[in-house]
Amino acid sequence: MTIESSSIIKCTGFNISISGSPVRCEVADSLSxxxxxxxxxxxxxxxxxxxxxxxxxxxxxxxxxPFHARYRGNYRDVAVKMMDEERRVSYVSPVTTEGLYGGQKGSFAEVKVYSLGLFAVVSCLKRENYTVQRRGLSLRLVMDPRICLNYLPGSFTVPVMAQIQPVEAVLLTAVKSRNDEYRSVASTSPLLYLTHPRSQPLRRALAVTLPCPPNPEKRKSQKENQDSLPVSASLQWDHRVSNRKRISAASVKSKERYNESLAVLGSVEKQWRVLDQVSAKNQQNGLVSFDVMENFDRLLVVRLLGPLPPGVLASLAEELEEAVCCHSVTVVLQRRQDEPHAVLVAALPSRDLGWELSRLRAQGYSGPAETSPEVCMREADQLLLRFSGNITSKGTEILQRKNHLLLQLTEVDPFGNYSSPHYKGTLLFHKVTRGEKDKSANHSSGEDVRRLRLVKKLSIVSRADSLSDSLLQWLSGELSEEELPLLVASLRLRRSAAQMAKLRAGDGPSSRAFHMLATWRRGLPAIPHQPKASQLARCLAKSGRPDLARELLLRQTVTLLECLDQERSHGANIYT
Incomplete structure (x- = not known):
């Protein structure tokens, strides 16, 4: 972070206090x-x-x-959010710059401010502000022209703000999969957020038009009926009559099966309810129109294949509103060849996990990655990391979603009994929600940890003289596709473990060989000075490659000597 002058601050991620300058700027990610x-x-x-x-x-x-620009779209925009010392919040539309700025390449948000405090760039829903005149207003939102708001003359004369939160079909499917009561839901409209003044109620009805996709199964049935129409006039009359009967029967069956209905829901102060008195009408191209006589904060249309109780529909709206703010995250442990003493801990989006792991491999992180189950997190949730067993690191680290953390692990007791589970290093992750963090302000950290839910327990076993990843990668490149099954049989690798390693590896023969060897190595007991290289060499000789066995032992000896020299020079025992 540098200060160009007394009135310009460029924030790039480091603390700064310039001599002679009254301004101090620092990173405060813990207050996210x-x-x-x-x-x-x-x-x-x-x-x-x-x-x-x-x-x-x-x-x-x-x-x-600087900020990440990939979150902008038709419904979202970026803004600089400011919070002063009294926790008053304000938003400023920044002047965004793409490309090079001050020697850095990326996206930058520039704002002029008249108060100090906390600053951050947030991706938020676009806001469309308009004023309802006395003569009324008919408005198509710029964010989505399909959404129309029609205020009749005499409704009221006030400023209004509108926002749109789209509900993707994948999100709706995920919510329906968690509750069988939602199986009658065919589709929903986007969530429409309206900010009306509470002091002035609507004097006349507000006409709203929202897109609500038709039932895809119904469209498929209609297409099949159209395809079954007779196209030749030369067909005999009895055939045409038969076709007409079949089409008519299919049409009646379709009406019985797809007896659709529309439900309109409104929310006031985050309390959803079904608007029974509101009648929704289907328009062309999947649009739905209806009139409301009250001021609602949120509006939603649900297309149903069958009746649902009002309480179930209200719960559906609440879960959809919650789901759009949640993200599935996977915690990953990974190592680099050139940094055997370090472990990368990454919290990655689950839907992009394959792409993110490929990017880590391109950065030099090799070997099988240890992953956690999916963890549902909201923005500002955190993962608290703790150490147990015979490993430790400098301090306690906090991971935010999409962050990476590189840990330098050291042994607590270099003379511990490595055959005991107590001495196997373990990383414990606890999920801390925003509400839990706010409540923990008046409690000690020990009480907070006991109340938190355990997300994942990832073990890191000490292998002071184990086979390194680089050695296994060299061996994987020397083995042919015909020799690999023979070696796997000699290693006595379980069939389920071999199949799992094959699935993780992909199509490359070298990658399959490496994952097989890494799976075998991971199953060995964590006993120091066990001749693991000798065991692998015997299996190589038994499978018909004694030359690779001799080369493996030679390379392993050289690696151990280098490790001993490095430990003497640093005066410490490091986990590898």
Whole structure:
């Protein structure tokens, strides 16, 4: 982070306090839970700007913050969110810059501010502000022209803000899979957020038009009926009559099967209810129109294949609103060849897990990655990392979603009994929600940890003299496809473990061989000074490659000597 002048701050991720400058700027990622609400997403670091004690400062101040630009779209935009010392929140539309800025390549948000405090770039729903005149207003939202709001003359004369939260079909399917009561739901409209003044109720009806996709099964049935129509006039009359009977029967059956209905739901102060008195009508191209006589914060249309109780529909709306703010995350442990003493801990989006792991491999992280089950997280949730067993690191680390952390692990007791489970190093991850973190302000960290849910327990076993990844990768490149099954049989690898390693490896023969060897190595007991290389060499000789066995023992001896020299020079025992 550098200060170009007394009125410009470029925030790039480091603390700064320039001699002679009254401004101090520092990273405050631990306060990220204060900077996001509802559907907002944090796309930058959290920056705290303050004036040093006893100094004065003249505004305005220009703050430039780098951010990730991939979250922008038709319904979302980026804004700089500011929070002052009294926790008053304000949003500023930034001047975004793409490309090179100050020697850095990326996206930057530039704003002029007149107060100090916390700053962050957030991805939020686009806001469309408009004013309802006395003569009324008919408006098609710029974010989605299919959505229309029609205020009749005399409704009221006030400013209004509208936002759109799309509900993807994949999201609806995931919510339906968790509750059988939702099986009658065919589709939903986007969530429409409206900010009306509570002091002025609607005097006349507000006409709303929302897109609600038709039932895909019904469209498929209609297409099949059209395909079954007779196309030749030369067919005999009895055949045409037969076809007409079949088409008529299919049409009646379709009406009985797809007896659709529309339900309109509204929310006031986050309390959803079904609007029984509101009648929704189907329009062309999957549009639905209806009139409301009350001020609602949120509106939603649900297309149903059968009747549902009002309570179930209200629960569906709540779960959809919650699901759009949640993300599935997978915790991954990975190592690099050139940094055997370090472990990368990454919290990656589950839907992009394959792509993210490929990117890590391109950065030099090799070997089988240890992954956790999917963890559902909201923005500003955190993962708390703790160590147990015979490993430790410098301090306690916090992982935010999509973050990476590189840990340097060391032994607590280098003379421990490695055959005992107590001495096997373990990383414990606990999920900390935003609400739990706010409550923990008045409690000790020990009480907080006991209350948290255990997300994943990942073991890191000490292997001071185990076969390194680089050695296994060399051996994998020397083995042919015909020799690999013979070696696997000699290693006595279980069939289920071999099949799992084959699935993780992909199509490459070298990758399959490496995953097979890594799976075999992971199943060995964690006993120091066990001749693992000799065991692998015997299996190589038994499978018909004594030359590789001799080369393996020679390379392993060289590797052990290098490790001993490195430990003597650093004066410490490090986990490999």
């Amino acid at each position: 839970c204060l900077m996001v609400t509802d559907s907002e997403e944090l796309v930058s670091r959290v920056i705290r700007v303050k004036v040093q004690d006893g100094n004065t400062f003249h505004f305005p101040l220009t703050v430039i913050v």
